[in-house]
Amino acid sequence: MVLTLYNLDASPPCRACQMVLEYLKLPFNYVTVNTLNKEQLTEEYIKMNPQHTIPTLVDDDFVVWDSHAIVVYLVTKYGKDDALYSSDPKKRALIDQRLHFDTGVLFPALRDTLVPIVYFGEKQSKPENLEKIVSAYDFTEKFLTKASIMVLSLYNLDASPPCRACQMALGYLNLPVKYITTDLLKKDHHTEEYLKMNPQHTIPTLVDDDFVVWDSHAIVTYLVTKYGKDDSLYPTDAKKRAIIDQRLHFDTGILFPALRYTVAPIFFFGEKQPKPENLEKIKSAYEFTEKFLTKPWIAGDELTVADFCCSATISSLNTIIPIDAGIYPNISGWLKRCSELDAYKKYNLPGLNDFKSLYESRVG
Numbered sequence: 409m410v411l412t413l414y415n416l417d418a419s420p421p422c423r424a425c426q427m428v429l430e431y432l433k434l435p436f437n438y439v440t441v442n443t444l445n446k447e448q449l450t451e452e453y454i455k456m457n458p459q460h461t462i463p464t465l466v467d468d469d470f471v472v473w474d475s476h477a478i479v480v481y482l483v484t485k486y487g488k489d490d491a492l493y494s495s496d497p498k499k500r501a502l503i504d505q506r507l508h509f510d511t512g513v514l515f516p517a518l519r520d521t522l523v524p525i526v527y528f529g530e531k532q533s534k535p536e537n538l539e540k541i542v543s544a545y546d547f548t549e550k551f552l553t554k555a556s557i558m559v560l561s562l563y564n565l566d567a568s569p570p571c572r573a574c575q576m577a578l579g580y581l582n583l584p585v586k587y588i589t590t591d592l593l594k595k596d597h598h599t600e601e602y603l604k605m606n607p608q609h610t611i612p613t614l615v616d617d618d619f620v621v622w623d624s625h626a627i628v629t630y631l632v633t634k635y636g637k638d639d640s641l642y643p644t645d646a647k648k649r650a651i652i653d654q655r656l657h658f659d660t661g662i663l664f665p666a667l668r669y670t671v672a673p674i675f676f677f678g679e680k681q682p683k684p685e686n687l688e689k690i691k692s693a694y695e696f697t698e699k700f701l702t703k704p705w706i707a708g709d710e711l712t713v714a715d716f717c718c719s720a721t722i723s724s725l726n727t728i729i730p731i732d733a734g735i736y737p738n739i740s741g742w743l744k745r746c747s748e749l750d751a752y753k754k755y756n757l758p759g760l761n762d763f764k765s766l767y768e769s770r771v772g
């Protein structure tokens with residue numbers, strides 16, 4: 409299968425296709441068609457798509473254009489299930505209505521406003537076009553009834569390992585989330601509002617509509633149970649779940665305290681060096697972990713939420729006492745496997761770098 413998308417990143421319909429291609433994890437090539445240089449009007453392009461719009465998708469010898477037709481084709485042909493485009497007639501009819509609303513109302517409001525400015529040198533949007541945008545917003549606001557949207561918010565700081573564990577789970581499950589930065593150095597977690605929500609004043613805290621829960625371990629298991637397409641990250645099988653729970657509590661009770669009590673005096677109270685007894689706690693945590701890691705993942709043969717939680721903490725401990733592969737071959741092999749996960753690269757690594765920079769700027 410060779411998929412090619414004739415594309416321009418600035419074009420919203422092209423971006424819709426890109427989102428679906430990425431979501432479905434399909435391999436594809438982009439060919440940039442710069443409409444400002446009239447590249448959509450070449451003889452070759454018009455032979456392929458006489459309507460000379462972008463995007464156009466080519467799948468071997470099959471050609472189709474119009475982003476809505478493309479995304480539906482991709483899900484129908486390559487989706488593992490019909491989650492993005494339900495085969496239930498009523499659900500599908502509503503999705504189709506929204507797709508046509510995009511074609512007929514949303515996109516024209518944008519195009520009619522932009523084209524005179526981008527292509528014909530006009531300097532201001534015409535008032536009647538701005539009216540179309542406002543009217544499109546009014547309609548959309550009415551469609552987006554509460555039942556049809558799920559809004560998760562995570563009170564978060566990237567440098568915090570438990571927050572990064574939640575980010576990895578949210579990213580892995582592809583859940584839309586609003587991150588609310590909660591800076592501990594600025595005491596954002598001690599405001600009256602925050603304390604009303606989470607009297608333990610820890611981050612992360614998850615808000616799902618009117619439901620509030622904190623503690624990263626409770627959050628990741630909630631997310632999988634409520635929103636996971638299957639239970640693979642937190643199996644319902646009693647024995648598998650018990651092992652995962654043990655690892656999660658090990659993170660709460662051993663790994664994370666070893667980190668917290670080492671760095672808190674340095675981050676918040678101006679100490680310059682970790683206390684030797686805290687370094688001993690980290691070594692002891694490594695010794696235990698090395699013994700647990702007899703399988704590829706921390707709770708067995710499959711990746712689970714325990715890998716997100718423990719890798720967020722252990723990758724941070726690694727900043728304080730580097731994990732020697734000669735002494736801890738199992739931890740170092742596992743951490744390497746974790747570091748190859750997209751969720752780790754995208755959601756653990758940036759915050760881990762923040763953590764590392766903060767630590768290195770404070771010790772001396």
Ligand SMILES: N[C@@H](CCC(=O)N[C@@H](CS)C(=O)NCC(=O)O)C(=O)O
Nearest residue numbers: 568569570609610611612623624625
């Ligand atoms: N067991 C909790 C630990 C959370 C935690 O202690 N987070 C730290 C930041 S990494 C925090 O909020 N510290 C501020 C405080 O406890 O007041 C979890 O996994 O969410």
